[in-house]
Amino acid sequence: MGVTAEPDSALHADAARPSRREQILQAAARLFAERGARSVGVDDIGAAVGVTGPAIYRHFTGKDAMLAEMLLRISERLQAGAERVVLAAGDDPRAQLDALVAFQVDFALDNPALITVQDRDLGALSEDDARQVRRLQRRYVEQWVAVLTALDPDATTAACRARAHALFGLINSTPHSAGRLSRPAMRALLVTMATSAATG
Numbered sequence: 001m002g003v004t005a006e007p008d009s010a011l012h013a014d015a016a017r018p019s020r021r022e023q024i025l026q027a028a029a030r031l032f033a034e035r036g037a038r039s040v041g042v043d044d045i046g047a048a049v050g051v052t053g054p055a056i057y058r059h060f061t062g063k064d065a066m067l068a069e070m071l072l073r074i075s076e077r078l079q080a081g082a083e084r085v086v087l088a089a090g091d092d093p094r095a096q097l098d099a100l101v102a103f104q105v106d107f108a109l110d111n112p113a114l115i116t117v118q119d120r121d122l123g124a125l126s127e128d129d130a131r132q133v134r135r136l137q138r139r140y141v142e143q144w145v146a147v148l149t150a151l152d153p154d155a156t157t158a159a160c161r162a163r164a165h166a167l168f169g170l171i172n173s174t175p176h177s178a179g180r181l182s183r184p185a186m187r188a189l190l191v192t193m194a195t196s197a198a199t200g
Contacts, residue, residue, distance in 0.1 A: 020049070020051075020059065021059045021060075023049045024045060024049055024056060024059055024060065024066065025066060025069065025070055027045050027048035027049045028040070028045050028063070028066045028067070028070065029070055029113045029114050029117055030048070030113050031044055031045060031048060032067065032070075032113070032116075032117045032121060033112070033113035033114075033116040033117050033175070036120060036121065037063065037067050037117065037120075037121040037124050038121075038124060040063065041053070041063070042056050042057075042062065042063055045063070045066070064124070064125075064126065067117070067121060067124060067125060068125055068126070068129040070114065070117060071117070071118055071121075071122060071125060071129070071133050072129065072132060072133055072136070074111075074114050074118055075132075075133050075136035075137055075140070076136060077107070078104075078107065078136075078137075078140045079136050079137075079139050079140045079143075081103055081107070082100060082103065082140055082143045082144070083143065085099035085100060085102075085103045086099060086100065086143060086147065093147055093150035093151045094151065094199075096147045096150075097147050097148070097151060097195070097198055097199070098195065100143070100144060100147060101167075101171070101191055101194045101195055101198065102191060104167075104168070104171050104172075104194075105171055105187055105190045105191050105194065106187070108171050108172050108173075108174040108190070109174055109183060109186060109187060109190075112174045112175040113175070115172050115174060115175055116175045119172070141161065141164050141165070144160075144164040144167070145157060145160045145161050145164055148160040148163055148164060148198065151198075151199065163197075163198065166197065167194050167197060167198055170190070170193060170194055170197060171190055171194050174186075174190075
């Protein structure tokens, strides 16, 4: 008896479908952003992905483990992504800045829930997890500081660091501003504003 091949469309659908672990993290991010991590229970997360609360424990030891993985992943993605886009931009500081701005804007537009969680719930992490997240965040900031310093050699490191944090505040406004314009229009607005603020 021959084996019937699965249609390519079905294979692609399976490949695109997030794993149960990913579904849990995505649901947890949405709920944490809406209510705050301390106000969300494991049963709430389970209901959001269509499983019982106890089934969550096959993937995570608890809500704190979800939050830790979520925030560590964000920090790792940003830090690694910044390294990648700066390297791809070559030696031109302005090209590097443009690449960093575009990267951060796309991340902010695609992940408003994660930005809210990172901003509000970092204090809910254990001391060790919070230390890891902060270390990664500092490395990410310093990548921006290096580019901003190269663009304005007369500026102090402290001033460039302050400018980087101000830029993050502008770009990471997406939990409040996203949806007011189409994504392309919002992206163009944020890129223009952030670039102007960085170089003004």
